[in-house]
Amino acid sequence: MLSDYLPILIMLVAASAIGIGGAVISWVAGPKQPSANKAMAYESGMIPVGTARIRFPVKFYLVAMLFIIFDVEIVFFYPWAVVYKQLHLFGFVEMLVFIGVFAVGYIYIWKKGALDWK
Amino acid sequence: MSEDILLIVIKVAVLIVILLTVVAYTVYVERRIMARMQSRIGPNRVGPFGLLQPLADILKLIFKEDLTPAGADKVTYFLAPALAAITGLAAFAVIPFGNTIDLFGIKVNLFIADINVGLLYLFAMSSLAVYGIVLAGWSSNNKYSLLGGVRSSAQMISYELPLGLALVSVVLAAGSLSLGDIVKAQANLWFIVQQPLSFVIYFICAIAETNRAPFDLPEAETELIAGYHTEYSSLKWALFFLAEYMAVITVSATAVTIFFGGWQGPFLPGWLWFVIKLSGFIFFFTWMRATLPRLRFDQLMRLGWKVLLPLAALNLVVIAGLVAAMGG
Numbered sequence: 001m002l003s004d005y006l007p008i009l010i011m012l013v014a015a016s017a018i019g020i021g022g023a024v025i026s027w028v029a030g031p032k033q034p035s036a037n038k039a040m041a042y043e044s045g046m047i048p049v050g051t052a053r054i055r056f057p058v059k060f061y062l063v064a065m066l067f068i069i070f071d072v073e074i075v076f077f078y079p080w081a082v083v084y085k086q087l088h089l090f091g092f093v094e095m096l097v098f099i100g101v102f103a104v105g106y107i108y109i110w111k112k113g114a115l116d117w118k
Numbered sequence: 119m120s121e122d123i124l125l126i127v128i129k130v131a132v133l134i135v136i137l138l139t140v141v142a143y144t145v146y147v148e149r150r151i152m153a154r155m156q157s158r159i160g161p162n163r164v165g166p167f168g169l170l171q172p173l174a175d176i177l178k179l180i181f182k183e184d185l186t187p188a189g190a191d192k193v194t195y196f197l198a199p200a201l202a203a204i205t206g207l208a209a210f211a212v213i214p215f216g217n218t219i220d221l222f223g224i225k226v227n228l229f230i231a232d233i234n235v236g237l238l239y240l241f242a243m244s245s246l247a248v249y250g251i252v253l254a255g256w257s258s259n260n261k262y263s264l265l266g267g268v269r270s271s272a273q274m275i276s277y278e279l280p281l282g283l284a285l286v287s288v289v290l291a292a293g294s295l296s297l298g299d300i301v302k303a304q305a306n307l308w309f310i311v312q313q314p315l316s317f318v319i320y321f322i323c324a325i326a327e328t329n330r331a332p333f334d335l336p337e338a339e340t341e342l343i344a345g346y347h348t349e350y351s352s353l354k355w356a357l358f359f360l361a362e363y364m365a366v367i368t369v370s371a372t373a374v375t376i377f378f379g380g381w382q383g384p385f386l387p388g389w390l391w392f393v394i395k396l397s398g399f400i401f402f403f404t405w406m407r408a409t410l411p412r413l414r415f416d417q418l419m420r421l422g423w424k425v426l427l428p429l430a431a432l433n434l435v436v437i438a439g440l441v442a443a444m445g446g
Contacts, residue, residue: 010127011133042349044343
């Protein structure tokens with residue numbers, strides 16, 4: 001059972017070799033002539049003002065929270081879907097109830113305006 | 119089922135070399151096709167028909183200066199492109215790209231691993247891809263990179279929900295999360311015929327997940343310079359490109375596997391069918407990039423949350439009802 005995952009581990013090791021190797025090669029092979037202007041952040045030729053670690057709209061956090069809620073609900077569908085054919089009508093009704101709960105939450109956040117990007 | 123470790127190592131090595139080559143030539147083919155569509159010629163100077171162009175580009179990038187902007191978070195800045203490339207390559211491990219073949223008397227399965235949660239593994243890898251982008255955007259110490267990274271993460275997690283729901287209906291019909299079983303379940307009828315709407319939802323979300331046109335907002339050059347990879351140069355920049363094109367190849371391969379019968383097809387060997395179907399998808403990606411204008415960010419979020427998510431849920435209910443009605 002666990003041995004099924006051995007090929008994936010090997011694949012991950014090989015992919016890491018490519019990823020990290022690629023990042024190291026250009027650091028070794030490329031020229032190194034640093035200057036203050038090169039190290040400056042590129043903002044289309046303007047000289048950057050202040051730090052780049054600025055505040056960004058709180059909307060993005062809201063999207064992340066909504067994602068967590070709905071993603072967890074969707075994950076529950078997977079085991080149900082795998083055994084669905086053994087559950088027959090019971091599985092279908094169960095799912096309708098679950099989708100109903102899902103829909104109530106969804107309509108609530110829609111009415112609250114959480115889905116509007118303003 | 120279980121194979122020698124040596125055989126697995128050889129398969130992984132061969133697959134990675136093939137994937138890197140495919141990525142390099144996908145870029146070349148895309149440039150050529152885009153050029154034709156825009157009445158240009160495209161790269162045609164390096165080698166016959168410009169076929170050596172990818173090689174020249176890679177060599178050039180290796181010998182470019184590797185810049186780190188002032189104030190960057192150095193470790194994160196170094197690791198972000200590697201992380202993007204690793205998740206991009208590793209995702210392909212569960213895709214079955216052909217039937218079992220006989221090679222010098224050894225039976226070789228044309229997949230790296232057929233685990234029983236294959237589809238979840240694909241999801242996990244595509245979710246981890248967000249990290250590479252958002253960390254790159256944050257560590258660059260550049261306002262545009264930051265905005266590109268944050269936008270990208272919001273876009274990718276928003277479209278993951280309808281994507282997941284669309285695939286649940288396929289799991290329902292196939293009764294398994296293993297991609298090998300899903301391919302076998304389509305021996306008589308492809309899932310695209312059975313569930314066309316699932317495919318449409320999946321494909322729209324897949325384009326958004328890979329940050330390709332018309333959903334390429336994270337790198338919208340008119341507003342964000344180059345988005346999260348503005349500050350990157352040399353091979354690190356190429357690693358982001360590798361990740362992006364690997365994502366295109368992986369979502370196309372997933373679409374082939376899940377909706378188009380995988381490697382199955384008449385007359386020709388399985389792996390050839392897989393390549394033909396995959397090429398069709400990659401051409402389609404290029405075609406869309408040359409055709410469709412980019413969405414605005416509010417339009418993007420509205421499409422994902424207010425159209426695709428309820429549509430995917432409705433689609434799931436209908437499919438579940440049909441499967442139950444047919445005695446499931």
